[in-house]
Amino acid sequence: MSISARPTMPDKSGSLAKPADGRFGRYVRARFADRLFKYYFLFSILALCFVLGLVIFFIGKTALLTFAHISLADFFLSFDWTPENESFGAAGIIVNTLSLTALTLAMAVPVAVGMAVLIAEIAPKWLRNMMRPVLDLLVGIPSIVYGYLGLTVLIPVLRRMSGENLGDGLLAAALVLALMVLPTICRISDEAISMVPKKYREAAYALGSTRLQVTMRVVIPAAGRGIVAAVIMGMTRAIGETMAVVMVIGNTAQLATTLFTPASVLTSNIVMQISNVEFDTTWNYALHMMALLLLAISFLLILLIRYLGRKGSDQT
Amino acid sequence: MTPTAQSRKMQGSLAYNKLATAAFYGLGALVLLLIVWLLLTILGKGLPGLTLDFLTKVPEDIDPGGGIGPVLFNSFYILFLSLVVSIPIGVGAGIYMAEYAPENKLTEVLRICVESLSSVPSIVFGMLGLAIFAEYFQIGLTILGGAVSLAFLNLPMLARVTEEAVRAVPHDVKNASYALGMTRFQCIRTVVLPIALQGIITGICLVAGRAFGESAVILLTAGLSTSGEMWDFNLFAPGETLAVHLWYVQSEAIVEDAASIAQRSAAVLVVVVLLINLLFRIPLWINNRKLKR
Numbered sequence: 108m109s110i111s112a113r114p115t116m117p118d119k120s121g122s123l124a125k126p127a128d129g130r131f132g133r134y135v136r137a138r139f140a141d142r143l144f145k146y147y148f149l150f151s152i153l154a155l156c157f158v159l160g161l162v163i164f165f166i167g168k169t170a171l172l173t174f175a176h177i178s179l180a181d182f183f184l185s186f187d188w189t190p191e192n193e194s195f196g197a198a199g200i201i202v203n204t205l206s207l208t209a210l211t212l213a214m215a216v217p218v219a220v221g222m223a224v225l226i227a228e229i230a231p232k233w234l235r236n237m238m239r240p241v242l243d244l245l246v247g248i249p250s251i252v253y254g255y256l257g258l259t260v261l262i263p264v265l266r267r268m269s270g271e272n273l274g275d276g277l278l279a280a281a282l283v284l285a286l287m288v289l290p291t292i293c294r295i296s297d298e299a300i301s302m303v304p305k306k307y308r309e310a311a312y313a314l315g316s317t318r319l320q321v322t323m324r325v326v327i328p329a330a331g332r333g334i335v336a337a338v339i340m341g342m343t344r345a346i347g348e349t350m351a352v353v354m355v356i357g358n359t360a361q362l363a364t365t366l367f368t369p370a371s372v373l374t375s376n377i378v379m380q381i382s383n384v385e386f387d388t389t390w391n392y393a394l395h396m397m398a399l400l401l402l403a404i405s406f407l408l409i410l411l412i413r414y415l416g417r418k419g420s421d422q423t
Numbered sequence: 424m425t426p427t428a429q430s431r432k433m434q435g436s437l438a439y440n441k442l443a444t445a446a447f448y449g450l451g452a453l454v455l456l457l458i459v460w461l462l463l464t465i466l467g468k469g470l471p472g473l474t475l476d477f478l479t480k481v482p483e484d485i486d487p488g489g490g491i492g493p494v495l496f497n498s499f500y501i502l503f504l505s506l507v508v509s510i511p512i513g514v515g516a517g518i519y520m521a522e523y524a525p526e527n528k529l530t531e532v533l534r535i536c537v538e539s540l541s542s543v544p545s546i547v548f549g550m551l552g553l554a555i556f557a558e559y560f561q562i563g564l565t566i567l568g569g570a571v572s573l574a575f576l577n578l579p580m581l582a583r584v585t586e587e588a589v590r591a592v593p594h595d596v597k598n599a600s601y602a603l604g605m606t607r608f609q610c611i612r613t614v615v616l617p618i619a620l621q622g623i624i625t626g627i628c629l630v631a632g633r634a635f636g637e638s639a640v641i642l643l644t645a646g647l648s649t650s651g652e653m654w655d656f657n658l659f660a661p662g663e664t665l666a667v668h669l670w671y672v673q674s675e676a677i678v679e680d681a682a683s684i685a686q687r688s689a690a691v692l693v694v695v696v697l698l699i700n701l702l703f704r705i706p707l708w709i710n711n712r713k714l715k716r
Contacts, residue, residue: 137605137606137608137609138606140606140608140609141606141607141608141609143608144608144611145523145607145608147515148515148516148518148519148522148523149519149523150515151511151512151513151514151515151516151518151519152515152516152519152520152524152533152537152582154512154516154578155512155513155516155536155537155540155578155579155582156533156536158540158575158578159536159539159540159543161551161555162540162543162547162548162551162575165550165551165554165555166547166550166551166554169554218450218454221447221450221451222450222451222454224447225447225448225450225451226451229444229447229448230451234451238451238455241455241458244458244697244700245458245461247629247632247633247636247696247697247700248461248636248693248696249633249635249636249637249638249666249692249693249696250636250638251636251638251666251667251669251670251692252465252636252669252689252692252693254670255669255670255673255685255689256461256464256465256689258673259673259682259685260464286457286461289454315433316436317436317437317439317440318440318443318444319436319439319440319443319444320436320440322443343542346544347542347543347544347545347546347547348544349544349545349546349638349639350638350639350642350666350670353670354670354673354674374544374546374639377546377550378546378549378639378642378643381550381553381643382642382643386558395550398546398547398550401544401546401547402543402544402547405539405542405543405544406539406542408542409535409538409539409542410535412538413535413538
């Protein structure tokens with residue numbers, strides 16, 4: 108539409124501009140550009156949706172081929188992932204993903220929310236203005252660098268402290284991920300806490316509460332929904348993170364029974380294997396099924412955040 | 424409750440309050456120390472050995488002394504291409520959502536689309552790029568494939584930052600321009616965009632910094648090798664970037680000085696990301712100061 112319409116523009120405006128001293132032409136041109144760009148902006152947003160469609164179509168199309176070869180139960184309930192022997196049981200890897208995420212959040216959430224309270228409620232202005240950019244800076248560091256640090260600094264330390272000979276595994280991955288999601292959770296919780304109306308605090312102070320009481324009994328419950336949304340945002344980041352995890356988790360497709368069992372999660376399993384498989388094999392289809400699973404989890408979490416957000420706005 | 428009991432309880436609360444404040448400050452200090460230590464470790468290990476030679480030389484397979492020239496170049500080249508593809512569409516989509524979108528079901532669906540797309544894990548974009556470029560178009564792992572896949576990853580974030588920046592423009596200014604008889608697009612071009620520009624550019628910096636360090640997408644779509652030459656603008660050459668190179672050196676390379684290359688690459692990666700976040704904002708600071716005067 109926009110491409111075919113563009114060349115006719117000077118023509119139209121020129122012919123219309125002649126009778127009235129140029130003002131009419133300018134008017135038509137402005138109207139035309141207005142229309143043109145309205146369609147361009149609409150096209151942009153539709154292109155975005157198209158990309159989402161592409162993702163779902165290409166991943167889903169290949170993923171569903173999995174079940175032409177193996178049954179649903181084989182994929183979701185079997186713990187045996189040895190593609191060389193045609194067994195594609197992803198249960199162990201799925202459980203690893205969930206336990207890694209839980210472990211990450213267990214470590215990151217208390218620290219992140221504590222930091223958010225410090226920044227939003229306690230710290231003087233200069234400290235607040237210093238800490239926010241520093242946390243943003245932490246978000247900007249590439250994930251591969253976190254993985255590299257985990258591999259070269261964290262794992263030797265873990266090895267020494269635990270006496271294990273490898274040190275790879277869920278604990279190392281969870282520590283690295285916790286550091287990565289910390290600023291995400293902290294900054295969004297910080298925003299949620301800062302949004303709590305000042306009058307709530309003033310009312311609580313007027314009743315004689317100390318700052319700790321105000322924070323714990325008034326501010327955090329009032330910002331609760333925002334903090335939960337922040338935690339879910341951190342969760343999507345932790346589940347989808349690939350390269351940092353690959354470097355420290357050990358990459359062995361088995362169920363992680365201890366914190367130091369070399370294991371693998373959905374993302375790390377995909378990235379380690381996808382380059383080496385042929386396009387038309389069950390192995391490739393099963394890897395795509397894992398990606399589809401990742402997609403489904405992320406979409407679910409996003410819908411959950413939306414639901415929380417809507418309920419919050421209904422209340423106020 | 425007797426007055427003494429009351430005051431004892433109050434003193435307890437006050438003590439808890441002091442204790443908690445100290446604990447929060449302690450937590451903050453620990454985290455800040457951790458961040459400082461993190462940066463010092465990366466930069467302290469990598470920066471001292473950094474030479475111009477290292478930044479421009481071709482990587483070696485076995486002998487020590489190789490550089491990261493082509494890899495660093497590919498990083499910037501792919502970043503540039505991906506931004507060229509994603510900025511017009513991402514910013515356009517953001518403007519639509521902020522200025523044009525009517526409040527109805529369709530807009531709601533579009534918004535869910537944008538949010539879903541921004542939650543897609545980067546590895547899935549890598550697989551999409553692999554499916555489109557390697558499987559469907561059969562061109563293998565190329566710079567073009569890497570750049571387009573990376574652009575997909577950038578799109579939702581660009582749309583979001585643009586929408587936020589445009590929404591923050593005060594209604595008064597817009598109403599004033601409409602009162603002068605402007606069309607909607609004229610208003611956007613001459614009034615809204617200049618005001619929102621600062622926010623949009625800050626957002627683009629964040630996106631660019633993230634894209635520069637992105638490795639999962641590039642690993643799957645642009646590969647683990649380079650064409651072996653410096654300044655190779657060929658779109659269909661394999662395009663290993665610095666972030667991927669760091670992974671490769673750390674996990675698979677048999678080069679003698681792999682550890683030192685990894686240290687220096689990590690330092691370069693972090694420095695460039697920080698520079699991207701700072702450099703682009705300098706014109707804005709200057710602009711702000713001009714406005715204040």
